[in-house]
Amino acid sequence: MSEDVLRMGLAGAGQWAHRVHGPGIVNHPRTELVATWARRPEAAADVAAIGDATPFADFDDMLQHVDAVAFAVPPGVQAPLAARAASAGKHLVLEKPVAATVADAERLVSAVEQAGVVSIMVLTFRYGLGTRRWLDEVHRVGEWDGGLARWFSGTLLDATYERSRWRHDGGALADIGPHVFDLLDAALGPVDSVEQARLTEHGVWHVMLGHENGRISTATLSMHTPAQPAITDFAVHGPHGVLPFNASGDASERYAVLLDDFVRLVDGKTAEHPLDVRRGLHLQRLLGRVTDQLAGG
Secondary structure: OOOOOEEEEEEOOOHHHHHHHHHHHHHOOOEEEEEEEOOOHHHHHHHHOOOOOEEEOOHHHHHOOOOEEEEOOOHHHHHHHHHHHHHOOOEEEEOOOOOOOHHHHHHHHHHHHHHOOOEEEOOHHHHOHHHHHHHHHHHHHOOOOEEEEEEEOOHHHOHHHOOOHHHHHHHHHHHOHHHHHHHHHHHHOOEEEEEEEEEOOOOOEEEEEEEOOOOEEEEEEEOOOOOOOOEEEEEEEEOOEEEEEEOOOOHHHHHHHHHHHHHHHHHHOOOOOOOOHHHHHHHHHHHHHHHHHHHHO
8 A cells, every 4th residue: 555545443343333434444545444443353344345344353453553533432431542552542523412521522632633543523414514614604694693403313213223331321412413413503602601412311412502702593303203214404693694614414414524634644744623632622521511411500
């Protein structure tokens, strides 16, 4: 392989590893899937077959053969493993949420900063051309009072995800909350408060966010609503009217753009990116505020 190709390992063997991470790394001209790891060796071998990679039974052994690691594991598993990878000098492609707790996310950020490695979050909406155009227009106009988001899907009604314990435990807040809060934050300015949070008996989250510039946004999130296709609508509103955005799109295409950014960062030897691990920490803190608000309410 050319020296210009990034040798990547893949940790995890679930649906997202098979559908997005594995094929994305294999098909990108600047990355090569050379190694895989999963808690079950046979699962690591299945993912390895996507790119004729070598499966490893030991995570640290895998690290010796790669330049970077993409993670497709539960958040409670990702944070400590990613910190070990960073300490070993490996660049990171990180899933959301970045960790199971704020403390774990903070430790991961510290490991990344100490090692000076590149990190990037798989916040797939943000790598879509349509998303970038919408955000450019939002910022060009500038005068907005607030925004809203709706995400309805039946993902957790689908047996495909029945073994994703963390998804069922965290529900829509943990799984799709980072995507939604990240995009509202990017459009309207940093979120600095959670004004209200409610969770219905059917697993629907209603969240009101306060932004540091006084704007207010609302988000309704469900992965237990049988919407076909899924609804992923956003909008900002103000004196100029309403600017809507439909965030649906091809995750594989967006992942390719993510890898473009990732390789560019590694080439440029710069560890800073708007969607790096620090963004993951910001969103982790926001998830914590939502759950605190729910408990206090």
